[in-house]
Amino acid sequence: MGASSDRLFVFVLDAGFTMQAFSSAVEVLRLLHRVHPKARLRYKALGLSGAPVRASNGFALIPDLYPSEVPSRATLIVVAGAEASKVPAPALVARLRDWARRGHPVWGVSSGVVRLAQAGLLNGRSVSAHWEDFAYLRQDFPKVKVTTALFTHDAQIATCAGGGAASDLMLHLVRAEFGPETADEIAARLVIDAVRDGRAPQRRGSEMRFETANHLVFAALRRMRANLFAPLSIARIAADLGISQRQLERLFMQEFDQPPGRVYAQLRLEDARLDVLSGRRDLTEIALDYGYKPVTFSRVYKRLFGVLPSDDRKRAMS
Incomplete structure (x- = not known):
């Protein structure tokens, strides 16, 4: 039209x-x-x-x-x-x-x-x-x-x-x-910093996707979301909860059919994607903020979202 x-x-x-x-x-x-x-x-x-x-x-x-x-x-x-x-x-x-x-x-x-x-x-x-x-x-x-x-x-x-x-x-x-x-x-x-692409997820979206009634898994997810920039080790999260790393991994497999490390990576990358799609910051800066080397960031980003971060940003800005 x-x-x-x-x-x-x-x-x-x-x-x-x-x-x-x-x-x-x-x-x-x-x-x-x-x-x-x-x-x-x-x-x-x-x-x-x-x-x-x-x-x-x-x-x-x-x-x-x-x-x-x-x-x-x-x-x-x-x-x-x-x-x-x-x-x-x-x-x-x-x-x-x-x-x-x-x-x-x-x-x-x-x-x-x-x-x-x-x-x-x-x-x-x-x-x-x-x-x-x-x-x-x-x-x-x-x-x-x-x-x-x-x-x-x-x-x-x-x-x-x-x-x-x-x-x-x-x-x-x-x-x-x-x-x-x-x-x-x-x-x-309207004092809006950038026009967000429709594919950008809601801030609470990942919380709804990883729903759980298990109080230990829920507590682990809370620690993950509170530490997206500087991630904790899975062993540290398990220790904070008073359980073994193996038990935590077993619980995550039961709840999500994924190990906790993979879920943690998805939470961090989904948060990073908001930065990518907003277009406000350099991609290298975003990668480093989330603890990735730029090449590694691009590889894991494409594995999760099916597109390189640079191409994802171009689509959002086109």
Whole structure:
């Protein structure tokens, strides 16, 4: 879609929606018109009843549109809050199905992703979601592949972890349609250091991936996460827990089918990847900070992520 296209984003506000996720997305679009006055991307807010919709922080927002007023080519962006997995919204779910059948792109931001899953729109897809929704989505929607990525998208469906990641999603859109200079200018006005690539994982993503009910393994993971720059030896971690290294290795194999050293390396590299994708620091500096020689860093990075750090950064900045 070119920069001359006329496009309307309709933010569908669910009761208890997350204000930060909503405003993070809207502010990018607002500033787009200041930075690029000829931009023809517009935005409106919608509530199913037309009455003010109260956010999770207690503030109420007056919608611009009723459901019957949605134009035929509009993109619907559902924004919901933490109660989405606990409080059914059958009227909203039915509307989402109808909009999708009519060919509307339908996106989910924050727990709006939960509403898309409830509508059956995410089956067979890899999606981004807020880490607090991981357990619910994995248990109730096994056909949905939940990832730790900040956002994912294709022509019809986009999903976003919410919070500040909503800015990243909209800046990604601006970059694609109006160029990197426009996206960078908007980011600067929002005092955002860099536009994060959608593949960047959430800070808590690895914690959700390495879930465990075993108190010893959990304690070992906490020590690993607290020592990412200067890693502890596995023997030291085991000693701190009052068990043998062999016992700790056996517990990790039972929980994750991986030895603790490999899990530790993944945690450190996932943290390093955030630095790589941000584009702020030299790759050699990043490698050395995490205790790797540059050549070794590139080799283990590619083994885990399937791409060299230099190429990963180029993709994120393109």
